[in-house]
Amino acid sequence: MLFNSLHFFLFFPIVFFSYFFLAPRHRTVFLLLASCYFYMAFIPKYILILFLLIGIDYVMGLKIEQETSLSQKKKYFFISIFFNIGILFLFKYFNFFNQNISEIAQFFHWNYGLPALSLILPIGLSFHTFQSLSYIIEVYRGKQKAEKNIWVYALYVLFFPQLVAGPIERPQNILPQLHETKFFDATRAVSGLRLMLWGFFKKIVIADNIALLVSTVYGTPTSKESAALVVATILFAFQIYCDFSGYSDIARGTARILGYRLMKNFDSPYFSCTISEFWKRWHISLSSWFRDYVYIPLGGNRQGTAKTVRNLALTFCISGLWHGANWTFIAWGALHAFYLGVSFLTKKIREQLWQTWVLRRVHFVKKYFQILCTFVLVDIGWIFFRADSFGEALYIFKKIPAGIQSIVFHFFEKSFLQKLFADLSIQPMTFILLLISIGVLLLVESRFSQKWLTNWSHFPRIVRYGVYYAVILWIFFIGYFGEVPFIYFQF
Amino acid sequence: MKQFVIKILFFLIPLVLLFLFPVWILFESGEFLSQSQIESLQNKPGTKVLLGKAYVPSDAVSLVKIVQDKKPEVLVLGNSRVLQIRQEFFQGGVSFYNAGGSILTLADLNAFLAQLSYSPRVIIVGLEQSYFHTMWTKQTMTSTVTEPSSLTTEALLGIIKKVYLDFWAHKFSIADVLQKTNDYRAIGLNAVVHHNGLRNDGSYYYGKILQNPNDASLEDYHFQDTLQRIAKGERRFEHGQTVSPDAVEELKKFLKTCQERNIHVVAFLPPYAPTIWKTMHASEQQQNYQYIDALEPTLKQSFSERGFALSDFSNPTLFPRDSEFIDGFHGGEKVYATMLLSMASSSPIFGQVLSVSELQHKVEKTSQDLAVFPN
Numbered sequence: 001m002l003f004n005s006l007h008f009f010l011f012f013p014i015v016f017f018s019y020f021f022l023a024p025r026h027r028t029v030f031l032l033l034a035s036c037y038f039y040m041a042f043i044p045k046y047i048l049i050l051f052l053l054i055g056i057d058y059v060m061g062l063k064i065e066q067e068t069s070l071s072q073k074k075k076y077f078f079i080s081i082f083f084n085i086g087i088l089f090l091f092k093y094f095n096f097f098n099q100n101i102s103e104i105a106q107f108f109h110w111n112y113g114l115p116a117l118s119l120i121l122p123i124g125l126s127f128h129t130f131q132s133l134s135y136i137i138e139v140y141r142g143k144q145k146a147e148k149n150i151w152v153y154a155l156y157v158l159f160f161p162q163l164v165a166g167p168i169e170r171p172q173n174i175l176p177q178l179h180e181t182k183f184f185d186a187t188r189a190v191s192g193l194r195l196m197l198w199g200f201f202k203k204i205v206i207a208d209n210i211a212l213l214v215s216t217v218y219g220t221p222t223s224k225e226s227a228a229l230v231v232a233t234i235l236f237a238f239q240i241y242c243d244f245s246g247y248s249d250i251a252r253g254t255a256r257i258l259g260y261r262l263m264k265n266f267d268s269p270y271f272s273c274t275i276s277e278f279w280k281r282w283h284i285s286l287s288s289w290f291r292d293y294v295y296i297p298l299g300g301n302r303q304g305t306a307k308t309v310r311n312l313a314l315t316f317c318i319s320g321l322w323h324g325a326n327w328t329f330i331a332w333g334a335l336h337a338f339y340l341g342v343s344f345l346t347k348k349i350r351e352q353l354w355q356t357w358v359l360r361r362v363h364f365v366k367k368y369f370q371i372l373c374t375f376v377l378v379d380i381g382w383i384f385f386r387a388d389s390f391g392e393a394l395y396i397f398k399k400i401p402a403g404i405q406s407i408v409f410h411f412f413e414k415s416f417l418q419k420l421f422a423d424l425s426i427q428p429m430t431f432i433l434l435l436i437s438i439g440v441l442l443l444v445e446s447r448f449s450q451k452w453l454t455n456w457s458h459f460p461r462i463v464r465y466g467v468y469y470a471v472i473l474w475i476f477f478i479g480y481f482g483e484v485p486f487i488y489f490q491f
Numbered sequence: 492m493k494q495f496v497i498k499i500l501f502f503l504i505p506l507v508l509l510f511l512f513p514v515w516i517l518f519e520s521g522e523f524l525s526q527s528q529i530e531s532l533q534n535k536p537g538t539k540v541l542l543g544k545a546y547v548p549s550d551a552v553s554l555v556k557i558v559q560d561k562k563p564e565v566l567v568l569g570n571s572r573v574l575q576i577r578q579e580f581f582q583g584g585v586s587f588y589n590a591g592g593s594i595l596t597l598a599d600l601n602a603f604l605a606q607l608s609y610s611p612r613v614i615i616v617g618l619e620q621s622y623f624h625t626m627w628t629k630q631t632m633t634s635t636v637t638e639p640s641s642l643t644t645e646a647l648l649g650i651i652k653k654v655y656l657d658f659w660a661h662k663f664s665i666a667d668v669l670q671k672t673n674d675y676r677a678i679g680l681n682a683v684v685h686h687n688g689l690r691n692d693g694s695y696y697y698g699k700i701l702q703n704p705n706d707a708s709l710e711d712y713h714f715q716d717t718l719q720r721i722a723k724g725e726r727r728f729e730h731g732q733t734v735s736p737d738a739v740e741e742l743k744k745f746l747k748t749c750q751e752r753n754i755h756v757v758a759f760l761p762p763y764a765p766t767i768w769k770t771m772h773a774s775e776q777q778q779n780y781q782y783i784d785a786l787e788p789t790l791k792q793s794f795s796e797r798g799f800a801l802s803d804f805s806n807p808t809l810f811p812r813d814s815e816f817i818d819g820f821h822g823g824e825k826v827y828a829t830m831l832l833s834m835a836s837s838s839p840i841f842g843q844v845l846s847v848s849e850l851q852h853k854v855e856k857t858s859q860d861l862a863v864f865p866n
Contacts, residue, residue: 020492472506477656481652
């Protein structure tokens with residue numbers, strides 16, 4: 001079930017009213033059933049995979065806690081890891097590794113004939129697998145008590161607002177909340193609705209409109225002018241942000257209405273001054289997961305420069321692989337590891353440079369310069385993330401300088417603009433409205449705006465309602481209502 | 492909770508009203524009528540329906556099914572350039588249906604015929620010249636879909652949006668939507684506002700153009716759109732020197748099947764407006780449309796050896812006035828009536844079904860360039 005569907009607009013009010021009218025002792029099971037229904041709207045039989053993993057992790061969690069012997073604890077821990085990673089591998093990575101091994105075997109003239117599997121990837125598999133792993137790791141480390149109530153544990157995994165695309169929650173945040181009795185709070189509900197509205201604005205107005213344009217350009221990059229490739233690449237940065245953060249906002253808003261707090265997954269990442277800061281603001285639930293369960297256990301930055309760089313490379317390559325079974329995603333992860341490695345190695349030099357006589361005079365633009373540089377570096381990474389193949393990514397990357405040059409020198413020429421809009425398959429007015437929408441996004445999500453937005457509820461009702469109606473009408477008239485699934489659904 | 496729900500409901504009232512307005516427009520104009528409801532109206536004795544939906548697509552009921560149900564003696568096949576042929580051209584008692592618009596490639600002719608379990612007495616085929624251009628594929632687009640399609644929420648939201656945008660752009664007014672005419676039952680906003688739409692017999696009524704042929708807002712006013720197509724060599728005006736042999740083979744297959752099923756075929760190459768024909772044969776375009784000039788000599792024998800008739804009206808010598816054309820390549824009713832009279836003179840079988848003398852009289856007496864019959 002997509003959030004931006006009539007099905008959800010009928011489903012959620014029913015869940016909301018039923019939830020608060022039910023006696024508290026029935027609410028966990030009710031939410032669980034609602035979550036199962038939500039998930040089964042995609043491919044019903046795949047819920048059995050979740051049931052299997054829930055059963056295994058629930059039992060293994062209890063056994064880990066009950067056992068005093070470390071070796072036994074480890075055994076149960078690895079059984080859980082095996083099943084979680086195994087199922088993820090089978091559905092998501094088997095064909096990728098199989099194909100690569102097959103190509104290597106062909107190169108060396110080895111006999112290798114394992115056939116590919118034709119399995120549809122269960123929706124949200126990567127997300128709820130990581131959430132389950134988070135639970136079992138925390139129980140193993142002794143930082144989380146094993147959940148005794150199977151319905152509560154099942155709801156921890158299946159909770160529908162964050163089931164298919166996160167945020168990837170930690171058990172310490174969610175499990176205690178699932179034990180609490182929630183009472184309806186109008187202020188909280190309004191806040192949740194506001195967050196959902198903002199999420200729909202990002203998804204329907206910005207992400208889905210850009211998706212059409214980017215698909216046209218990235219679908220046949222060799223037939224497009226370089227300027228179109230540049231514009232599509234820049235806009236893809238906003239597409240992926242708005243798609244994913246929009247989903248997260250809708251998820252958090254939905255959960256908030258029901259009384260649950262989900263973690264903030266994005267914190268204005270394109271206003272980051274460094275790549276390191278970017279990763280503290282982008283997909284926070286996933287990056288913190290990799291930090292806590294991969295990077296730090298590998299040694300983090302505590303074992304010297306060489307190992308720090310190694311740990312960064314491994315963590316980000318695995319992160320890239322998590323996003324998709326394709327070399328382009330691994331390249332994307334490796335590129336970010338490279339950025340972070342260079343950043344780590346050159347930190348002192350850069351700080352010294354800013355202290356020189358020349359750059360001290362322009363210190364006031366330092367922040368904006370850094371934001372721009374960070375955005376450019378991240379956007380270059382998005383080329384590899386979005387392109388259909390490594391070859392196409394390289395082709396687009398090579399065309400960027402020429403594209404920028406042609407935009408700078410020909411932007412005011414009518415023929416240039418006509419060709420650009422033809423390549424982008426977009427009407428000029430639609431493009432302008434899209435740019436205005438992105439402008440509104442940047443304005444609202446800047447740190448500057450956050451300060452006065454926290455006092456939003458104190459604004460006069462006429463102003464608040466006027467803005468809500470304006471956003472709804474903007475979504476209605478400018479938004480794209482064809483079916484464009486959330487990008488992160490494929491993960 | 493109660494207060495919260497009441498506040499939300501009050502908040503939603505203006506939005507509901509916002510959605511109600513275009514929904515009312517769509518209901519009032521008959522856009523939501525289903526195919527089966529439309530067919531019931533069309534089959535009601537004495538009810539003339541003009542079907543011209545602008546927003547809500549009709550159910551995906553194929554023309555094949557309609558023809559199969561009606562089993563007309565005289566059937567018209569072709570693209571939009573056959574839609575002027577109407578029931579009134581034929582003898583009373585001769586059942587007729589115009590399935591124009593169904594043939595986008597020549598393969599569609601064979602696909603359509605293959606799905607008919609009965610054999611019409613006469614098939615009139617409009618052979619769009621570009622069917623024979625080498626770039627047109629053999630892929631058939633005729634389907635046998637008969638299930639009603641459901642309107643998705645996303646599609647409905649898009650339609651509601653479009654209604655608003657068109658209303659604000661003054662493409663129609665509330666008074667337009669409320670207007671009624673005694674001549675026919677208009678279904679769909681295009682029929683209600685512009686009087687454009689399909690008649691009961693499948694032919695098309697170009698109401699908007701007929702009522703104001705000099706409307707500067709018309710897409711092909713002074714043939715500007717057609718002239719642009721010629722200049723760019725696009726949208727059915729692609730340049731070509733030779734006739735596609737694959738297309739000829741496809742047509743021969745169709746003729747052979749018709750001969751085997753005892754169906755008489757009268758075919759024609761539809762006319763271009765005089766200005767357009769002149770432009771296509773101007774010196775700078777001389778070589779660009781050679782394939783059209785080669786069509787009649789190439790195809791003639793395939794028809795004559797089967798006793799079928801082919802008439803080439805591409806060069807509009809019979810219709811010297813641009814004013815008799817709806818646009819650059821769609822003749823008006825008078826043009827088509829004149830064409831069919833010419834075809835009847837070379838096909839006795841066709842002459843038996845066409846109402847020759849009455850049609851001749853109407854053509855001679857009409858004072859209008861575009862119409863022979865009212866409505």
